[in-house]
Amino acid sequence: MHDPYAVLRIRDFRLYIVARLSITLAMQIQAVVVGWQIYDITKDPLSLGLIGLAEALPSIVVSLYAGYIADVVERKKIIILVITLLAICSAALLYFTLNVSRVLTDFGALPIYGVIFLSGIARGFMGPAVFSFMPQLVANKQLYANAITWSSTTWQAASLAGPAIGGLIYGFYGVTAAYATDAALVVLSLAAFSFIKNRPLPENANPQNMLDSLKSGIRFVFSNQIILSAISLDLFAVLFGGAVALLPVFAADILDMGPQALGFMRAAPALGFVLMAVIMAYRPISVNAGKKMLWCVAGFGVCIVLFGLSRNFWLSMGLLALSGAFDSISVIIRSTLIHTLTPEYMKGRVSSVNNIFVGSSNEIGAFESGFTARLMGTVPAVVFGGMMTLVVVGITALKADKLRTLDLNPAQEAV
Structure with missing residues (x-):
């Protein structure tokens, strides 16, 4: 009988959930405050x-090396x-807002971009490490889909609450209070990860030098x-459909509202994500998973x-929800099939490739949205992006026959 709470009975996985919730809340609060600021x-x-x-470029540059490191450290x-x-990055953003600091007065937004660049490097290393560490907490491959569902739900729940919290704190208490909350949550995440027991690296029957190891992952x-x-579909869909980056423009200029509204708008997609993820925890998708994935991206x-x-x-x-x-x-x-099809000793490198394709697509998509908004206006840029997403789905459906006919575990109940 399917147990939707199976992985939550594992102590270290619960600590992982707390850590993931805290760091995601922090990053979402930071994203709202930085965007509005x-x-x-x-x-x-x-x-x-x-x-x-500023965040995506350093993340992409270090991703392959970070994937290799995640498989050997x-x-x-x-x-x-x-x-x-x-x-440290969160503390720097907090310091910039204090009365004793004249950094923003003297240099404008440039120091903020510098901190975001540094956090992009950190994110490039964090993605492969977290991706490959999470299944080590579960061990039983039959629980991967359950673990991914709860991990994704946690991430999206934080993405739901984080922007709303960030917008409300910024709107009612100011930028310093918002960044202080961000920094406190990062410290909480660090503490939770510290209490998780160490896991040894998976055995690799064919150890390689760094260059050959990277080549084998690619x-x-x-x-x-x-x-x-699957990862190409997600890359181009998010790349062209990245309207979230322009939400400050919609909140301030198109809908004529303030930072509180921006926080709720940023949270809306996560609300939809969490509700659907909870449904999928009870009724996991199996039959015609590939077709359903294509229809959902459309x-x-x-x-x-x-x-x-x-x-x-x-x-x-x-619509955002x-x-x-x-x-x-x-x-x-996508996450379930990558975890299922990838050997344990290679997950760091495969995750790094996935991070280049998908992990940074939100940030590259944000740049694409900002650039096209400058060229053709905010509304035409968002409409154009959505239309291009539909084109990508059509091309993928025609070319990727194995994805189109993909089933996950046939023993599971279909949705």
Whole structure:
């Protein structure tokens, strides 16, 4: 009988959930505050795109090396070091807002971009380490889908609460209080990860030097049509459908609202994601998983198009929430098949390739959104992005026959 709470009975997985919840809340609060702060300083939508670029570029540059490191160094050690660096970044953003600091007065938004760049390096190392560490806490492969569902639900629950918390704290108590909350949550995450027991690296029957090891990870991804097509689909869908980066413009100029509304709008996709993920915890997808994934990415694209055209706050909220529900199915299917099809000793490297494709697509998509908004205007840029997502789905459906016919565990109950 399917037990939706199976992995939550594991002590270290519960600590992992607390740590993931805390760090995600912190990053989401930070994203809302940084976005509003920089737009308030510059009044330029392109500056919002540059936030994503400042974080994505260093993350992409270090990703392959980070994947190799995650396969040869104990993953918990990497995570502890990286979260410590993120805590320093949060402390720096907090310091910039204090009365004793004249950094922003003298240099404008540039110091904020510098901190985001440093956090991008940390994120590049954190992604492969966390991705490959999580299944070590579970051990039983039959629980992977359950673990991924709860891990994704936790991430999205924090993504739901974080922007709302960040917007409300910023709106009512100011930027310093918001960054102080961010820093405290990063420290809490560091403490939770510290209490998780160390796990030894998985045995590798064929150890290689760094260059050959990186090549083998890349070859594995590009030789597997299911993994390659799934992460490519997610890459281009998020790349073109990244309307979230422009939400400060919609909140301030199009819907004529404030930072509190921005927080709720940023939380709306996560609300849809969490509700769908909870449903999937009880009724996991198995039969026709590939087709359902394609239809859901298409639904995501349609939601983005309609959001771009909306002038009603509640309609916009509903469309953002629905886009999150569609995204939930796609993310859980993709993560499950990558964890299932990838050998344990190679998960760091495969995760690094996935991070280049998908992990940084939100930030690169943010830059694309900001750039196209500068060229053609905010609303046309969002509509164009949603339409391009639909084109990508169509091409993937035609070319990736193995993904189109993908089933997950046939023994599971179909949705």
